[in-house]
Amino acid sequence: MLFLWVSRTPRTNPGAGWWAAAMLFALCARLAFLVLLQHESTLTVSAYSALNIVEKLCLVMGLVRFFNMTTATRWLWIALIAVEGWILLVALAELPALARNLVVAAFNAGALSFAAWLAFQRRAELSARLMLVTACSSALLALHWVTAFPIIALEPDWFRHGFMLGTLLVLVQYFSLLAAILLNFQNRLLEAESKALDMAFQDPLTGLSNQRYMTALFEKALLLANRPHQLAALFYIDLDNFKPINDRAGHHVGDEVLKIVAVRLRQCTRSTDICARVGGDEFVAICTQLDDANHAHDIASKLLHSLTDAIIVEGRHYHVGASIGVSLYPLHGNSLPTLLEYADQAMYQMKKSGKNGYCVHEASHPADEANRGA
Incomplete structure (x- = not known):
């Protein structure tokens, strides 16, 4: 709701809208997970996986739009469609869950690693500390997805604990992004105030005082x-x-x-x-x-x-x-x-x-x- 609210503010950076969508898909994925805890089925697992990878795509798209980058993102969309199709194929053909889980984990880890790299690379453009928090939480989430299924295979109880750890990291990640948007608002206000003072006290042609x-x-x-x-x-x-x-x-x-x-x-x-x-x-x-x-x-x-x-x-x-x-x-x-x-x-x-x-x-x-x- 916070991301949706700031995204509707005039002249807001378009990254906020993508992150609002990402949080919506994250919420829906976790609701599906709650159903999964009560009634485990192929449908709920597939729904959780399908929603989860869309969230990761929206996260990356938000970073790209937030920093006004010209990075080609069509490969992400192609990968998303391919993975969604694979999830559907696994569900319909009743293939082993491992076939689905490995592909989903690879996509999420790749998208999160890309997000970590974007945040780290562009950290000097806004707030180095906030972007480092985003980069670190994204990198830890990527590591989490890489190691989650092997750990669950060895220790089944990690299923719930890993979910809680991932949710905590997601909260840190999105709160740092929300703080970045609010800081962007603050910078805009300060810049507008500075320009207003210049207009009030400065001759626009010569730059001298008026x-x-x-x-x-x-x-x-x-x-x-x-x-x-x-x-x-x-x-x-x-x-x-x-x-x-x-x-x-x-x-x-x-x-x-x-x-x-x-x-x-x-x-x-x-x-x-x-x-x-x-x-x-x-x-x-x-x-x-x-x-x-x-x-x-x-x-x-x-x-x-x-x-x-x-x-x-x-x-x-x-x-x-x-x-x-x-x-x-x-x-x-x-x-x-x-x-x-x-x-x-x-x-x-x-x-x-x-x-x-x-x-x-x-x-x-x-x-x-x-x-x-x-």
């Missing part, structure tokens, strides 16, 4: 990265001559230009700084732990030099340049909106002055600016 992320972490970044008597600088960057590239070369070239600009911004800043894309061709860099305002001038010059270098896309050179506005924390304000506004104003001042340069905001009334930032 404005939401910048806003959420601005104050934390200042607390973690700034020491007393240090400054932080906010650089508002607007690319020059970007629209003609989009219009003439196409948006796909424009997108590549933006990606290269993003890479250059990362190269000009530290890993502790924040680089974000806040508009079509507008970017913001927030650099912390600056010793004085001159440090901000050095960074602005470095950014400008990097962005004025030619950008090569599809063998062609493009020159964009940039107009950069700069505001300083806490000299020009204590909040992100205030710093963004002043940096934006400085950037437009640079645009009016001829583009391709940087301009630092100048507070005409420092006390008023401090109050406004607070």
Whole structure:
């Protein structure tokens, strides 16, 4: 029922459905065995054997589907049909039970050995421990089928004890597989959560942070990265001559230009700084732990030099340049909106002055600016 339940969950690995079927055939086989204990007959023994080998096939098919393998399984189906036919022939022709038992044992041991090999080979793809449990229990079951009939021939009482041992190993085997499916669910949830966070805080084109992320972490970044008597600088960057590239070369070239600009911004800043894309061709860099305002001038010059270098896309050179506005924390304000506004104003001042340069905001009334930032 557990396997059936998880198999009906959307986008569940198809292995769960095969293992649900395997457990169903295992249950039916054991019900037939209970009848066999009360009324031993050729029919009940044949039914037990026929159901048991189908379970082993479903087990192997589940592993193949679970790991999305391209292993050819048609030989397993051919072997299953052949063994089922042999079981029927033994029952109808009243051949010795040993003829049936040896073939069933060989099929089950082979299928379980294959299952053990699959689980061991693919153990690194999910959980090495769980797959080792599956591999070990499958290998022990294969050994159990190889030795069961010789032991029963020497010690008939082993018939019941061997059945209980096999059932215990089957439980260990399928519980490890169920745990593997649940672990797969967990990995899917974690991956989905990670992607959701990326979508919420990351620009999908450039891979830089977006404005939401910048806003959420601005104050934390200042607390973690700034020491007393240090400054932080906010650089508002607007690319020059970007629209003609989009219009003439196409948006796909424009997108590549933006990606290269993003890479250059990362190269000009530290890993502790924040680089974000806040508009079509507008970017913001927030650099912390600056010793004085001159440090901000050095960074602005470095950014400008990097962005004025030619950008090569599809063998062609493009020159964009940039107009950069700069505001300083806490000299020009204590909040992100205030710093963004002043940096934006400085950037437009640079645009009016001829583009391709940087301009630092100048507070005409420092006390008023401090109050406004607070």
